[in-house]
Amino acid sequence: MVLVGRGPVVAVAEAAGWAVRYAAYDERADAGVELPPGRRVPTTVDTPFDLASLTKLFTTVAAVQQLERGTLALDRPVAAYVPEFTAAAAHGTTVRQLLTHTSGLRPELPLYDLPDAAARLRALRTEAPSGPPGTYRYSDLNLLLLQHVLQRVTRRPLDALVRDGITRPLGMTATGFGPRPGAAATEDQRRPWAKADRGMLRGEVHDENAWALGGVAGHAGIFSTARDLAVFCRALLCGGAYGSARVLGPAHVDLMLRPPGLGFNVDQEWFMGELAGRGAAGHTGFTGTSLVLDRATDTFLILLANTVHPRRRPPDNGPRARAATMLARAVR
DSSP: OEEEEETTEEEEEEOOSEEEOEEEEETTTTEEEEOOGGGOEEOOTTOOEEOGGGHHHHHHHHHHHHHHHTSOOTTSBGGGTOTTOHHHHHHTOBHHHHHTTOSOOOSOOOGGGSSSHHHHHHHHHHOOOSSOTTSOOOOHHHHHHHHHHHHHHHSSOHHHHHIIIIIHHHTOTTOEESOOTTSOEEEEEOTTTSSSOOEEEESSOOOHHHHHTTSOOSSSOEEEOHHHHHHHHHHHHTTSEETTEESSOHHHHHHHHSTTOSSSEESOHHHHGGGTTTTOEEEEETTTEEEEEETTTTEEEEEOOOTTSSSOOSOOOHHHHHHHHHHHHHHO
16 A cells, blocks of 8 residues: 655555455465455555554654653653663663664563563563663664653553544544454464464554553554555644644654654665655554655655565565655655
8 A cells, every 4th residue: 555645635545455365374385375366355545554663653752742741851761750660770761762762772572472461561671771872773672661651651551642642633543553353464473483373463463572562562553544644644744733633843843853863764765765865754664564754845655565464574675665766756
């Protein structure tokens, strides 16, 4: 699914392929087991997709809303909000470091292998940086810690913060944490290629850690459609407002989108193609999703795909970069 917009106009909204094509993955044949044609589900412009790491953008907006309200400070230590996170306290980890992936935390922690919620929380609280703070290292753990900071500051769960602070005001009725039964299928999730044995997934979060945490996590778990994400993009390009709704002020949107970016990647050539190099901001998701905002031309690009259906493969960012380059050349 591809959707492109410029200003208030949706220029392209095209769906292709199948939201559900396979019943399973056959490891012996190294191929998907295709469903009979009558049981396959085509992709439409209204098909919800598992956004994977695009969820981080919603967690980021929820955090920046708290910055705007003065209940959160970028350079304040995480320990000031959640002192029981002893490793973050010992290393002086700050909110800014979480939002810029400069905390030094490793990319992920195998929470899905731990026996219960208490063990998972204990692992997060005691996980120390494995690299020097201040150096960029992309990590899901940053957004998981930020989720706990937000929940402590607001005394509300992350799904409620996203719903009441972002999606409901903007009228994004198709966006939210799962389950989402009508979503595009993702993976026949089994070891050894995956990290858990769950079978073919549809409407349940693909990310194993988000699943282990109950489906609501700062780094993954939200489902959405291209049309809803178009509203999200327009709101950010319009300085935090869409129609009569405002979710952020222009100064805080600028704080989030200007280099080096808070939560958003800025000028990432590997997926932004020729949109990179002029302040474009965006993010990608493991399931095959991506979003790019180009404030210089007031354009946005949304790609939603289920590239892990029926099983994950090494990522190919070529289609993302080519789509972004086509857009860059079209608006040049």
